[in-house]
Amino acid sequence: MVWVQKEIKLEQRRRGFHVITDEVLRQIPELKKIKTGILHIHIKHTSASLTINENVSPDVLSDMENHFNKMVPENMPYYDHNSEGPDDMPAHIKTSILGNSLSIPITNGDLNLGTWQGIYLCEHRNHGDGRKVVITIWGEE
Amino acid sequence: MVWVQKEIKLEQRRRGFHVITDEVLRQIPELKKIKTGILHIHIKHTSASLTINENVSPDVLSDMENHFNKMVPENMPYYDHNSEGPDDMPAHIKTSILGNSLSIPITNGDLNLGTWQGIYLCEHRNHGDGRKVVITIWGEE
Amino acid sequence: MVWVQKEIKLEQRRRGFHVITDEVLRQIPELKKIKTGILHIHIKHTSASLTINENVSPDVLSDMENHFNKMVPENMPYYDHNSEGPDDMPAHIKTSILGNSLSIPITNGDLNLGTWQGIYLCEHRNHGDGRKVVITIWGEE
Numbered sequence: 001m002v003w004v005q006k007e008i009k010l011e012q013r014r015r016g017f018h019v020i021t022d023e024v025l026r027q028i029p030e031l032k033k034i035k036t037g038i039l040h041i042h043i044k045h046t047s048a049s050l051t052i053n054e055n056v057s058p059d060v061l062s063d064m065e066n067h068f069n070k071m072v073p074e075n076m077p078y079y080d081h082n083s084e085g086p087d088d089m090p091a092h093i094k095t096s097i098l099g100n101s102l103s104i105p106i107t108n109g110d111l112n113l114g115t116w117q118g119i120y121l122c123e124h125r126n127h128g129d130g131r132k133v134v135i136t137i138w139g140e141e
Numbered sequence: 142m143v144w145v146q147k148e149i150k151l152e153q154r155r156r157g158f159h160v161i162t163d164e165v166l167r168q169i170p171e172l173k174k175i176k177t178g179i180l181h182i183h184i185k186h187t188s189a190s191l192t193i194n195e196n197v198s199p200d201v202l203s204d205m206e207n208h209f210n211k212m213v214p215e216n217m218p219y220y221d222h223n224s225e226g227p228d229d230m231p232a233h234i235k236t237s238i239l240g241n242s243l244s245i246p247i248t249n250g251d252l253n254l255g256t257w258q259g260i261y262l263c264e265h266r267n268h269g270d271g272r273k274v275v276i277t278i279w280g281e282e
Numbered sequence: 283m284v285w286v287q288k289e290i291k292l293e294q295r296r297r298g299f300h301v302i303t304d305e306v307l308r309q310i311p312e313l314k315k316i317k318t319g320i321l322h323i324h325i326k327h328t329s330a331s332l333t334i335n336e337n338v339s340p341d342v343l344s345d346m347e348n349h350f351n352k353m354v355p356e357n358m359p360y361y362d363h364n365s366e367g368p369d370d371m372p373a374h375i376k377t378s379i380l381g382n383s384l385s386i387p388i389t390n391g392d393l394n395l396g397t398w399q400g401i402y403l404c405e406h407r408n409h410g411d412g413r414k415v416v417i418t419i420w421g422e423e
Binding site for chain 1: 142185
């Protein structure tokens with residue numbers, strides 16, 4: 001069994017959806033050693049999230065942002081948690097809808113994603129800092 | 142430690158929500174060997190998803206489809222990604238809301254699901270092909 | 283490798299979002315033994331869910347409940363599954379949006395959550411009983 005775990009800070013990104021597959025993979029050369037296993041990535045925040053989606057078309061990224069802004073609008077009269085601005089509470093809700101972590105199969109030293117799948121960082125705040133993630137990989141050599 | 146991983150193609154299904162627990166279990170007789178462990182199932186697509194929900198009532202399946210169609214409508218004016226038809230971008234959004242993978246506890250050679258829980262394939266395209274999934278199980282004998 | 287798995291019944295809670303991190307941690311003193319690993323928690327129901335979100339402000343909990351009630355309303359004309367009351371079908375839908383399980387990294391004998399992250403039980407029924415969860419932890423000492 002191989003276990004590798006590291007905490008890294010992702011590059012700061014503007015509000016919206018961003019493909020970060022390569023940035024994640026650069027951090028874990030140890031992946032190559034694992035024949036069968038799992039990569040787990042956890043974001044240590046409650047106003048940014050992780051998902052897997054289409055890795056080529058920029059308009060998927062912007063359509064996702066536009067739809068989540070409609071489905072979870074700012075300034076709803078029933079929001080009491082507004083201390084950090086109108087993007088505060090929607091960011092919490094979007095994070096729980098999309099999720100804080102991903103588990104991805106590892107096969108023969110590589111992520112076993114579909115051809116069109118990429119890892120997304122979803123930045124829900126207007127001015128989020130670089131986000132911290134914990135990457136854990138485990139499996140058999 | 143036991144590790145088993147296989148990639149399979151699920152039967153083709155029409156747009157909507159479908160219980161696939163038995164189809165998944167048929168693929169992994171090795172489950173019986175694991176006393177304590179986890180089953181992970183990952184769908185290699187960005188327009189179909191996996192979730193766990195009620196495994197008996199057909200009207201839960203159709204109500205889910207109807208509600209997701211309302212919550213993520215087709216033909217929104219802010220969608221730019223329409224190249225494959227009106228079901229294209231909603232399928233991407235629904236996939237990120239529901240998720241690409243499930244992790245389920247294994248106890249004494251069986252999935253430790255609740256009585257009413259089943260694994261759902263959520264087919265978001267009008268004409269999706271049979272969907273590829275990677276099943277990974279690991280645990281102690 | 284350490285494997286620990288136990289099924290517990292959480293305290294009964296009223297409809298809404300509740301921070302349960304401490305109740306979960308009390309059940310698994312074995313966590314202290316694990317240097318690098320994963321905690322997985324699975325809820326064995328289709329009308330209550332688990333998520334990670336802000337662990338301090340009570341208004342995040344109530345804003346979440348209010349927003350999910352708006353995004354997944356009761357008594358929609360397209361619901362056929364109403365046998366257990368108007369909160370029945372919305373509870374199923376909310377459960378699939380939020381999810382049935384969480385995977386959280388373990389580092390040096392503790393959950394590696396962000397400062398503001400807590401584990402939430404999301405009770406979607408008006409009169410849910412105490413909910414059963416399966417907690418599995420695995421990792422290296």
